Amino acid sequence: MMQSDMETKDIALESEPVKVLATLFKNEKECSRNIYTVNSAKHLINTAMSEQPGFAFDRVQKHNSDFKEFVDVDRNVEIKNFDRFKIFISSAEALPQRNAGEACQIQHVPVSDELGGLQSLLQSKTPEILEEHKRTGTLKIDSRRHLVKICLSQLVEKHGFHPPSAEKLALAKGIITTFPFLRVHFDSNGDGFVTKRPKQQPNLCFKL
Incomplete structure (x- = not known):
């Protein structure tokens, strides 16, 4: 009592x-x-x-x-x-502008802005990934895992464990734009980025 x-x-x-x-x-x-x-x-x-x-x-x-x-x-x-x-x-002025057809759609940061944000994030958190890619044109397996960990942590920090799909999609596009070799082609369904995800963290598997 x-x-x-x-x-x-x-x-x-x-x-x-x-x-x-x-x-x-x-x-x-x-x-x-x-x-x-x-x-x-x-x-x-x-x-x-x-x-x-x-x-x-x-x-x-x-x-x-x-x-x-x-x-x-x-x-x-x-x-x-x-x-x-x-x-x-x-x-x-910072709020996304919507027309009538987009009123019910989730808005997200344009890919160009997301790309700049991704590069800034990696530069501050793990610059060695950008340096390795610049030097070799690819990333080792451990570096790829670290890249995914940093990106997922950023998503969770900003949006919780259920980030909007548009935010995840923008981040995935930023990743394959920064690291083109990570782009995966899906037959008849365009390109995407695929990664295994830890439990209780959002997936980064998309068809673009």
Whole structure:
């Protein structure tokens, strides 16, 4: 009974504000980190957004204690004392433009931007992969595995364990553009990039 009472007390109700830590990202770049006293995830988002005129809400992530990762959640997620959140907002000019036919489609970063992002990621995380490819025109098996690990980690960090298909596709296109020898041809179905995936991580197997 005592444990149940403690859990009930810890969960934030509309009338019971709690303290949470929220990191704000503008156009995918961290800009601030603050402690908020709020009574719901919606309240947290609205409070953070009220301080950022000219920006639109993109998504929110909450730290998952089981997986030790931030994962995508919705505005109605349960909120407790000392929870940690990441709130992503975008300026109007940074938001993808959609026409009527694309309104229901998932938007993603253009391949050219994804390519630049991939090269920047590899340059900062594992420049030896780019150097090996420049020197030999290929990659050793261990280097290929490391490449996949870095890319998957980036996907999970940005989008959780269920990233949008468009994001995975853009990343796969970036990989085979940067490393053309990794392109695999599927009979009558175009080209793609194939790799085995660890458990609980998104697959990078696509037909382009």
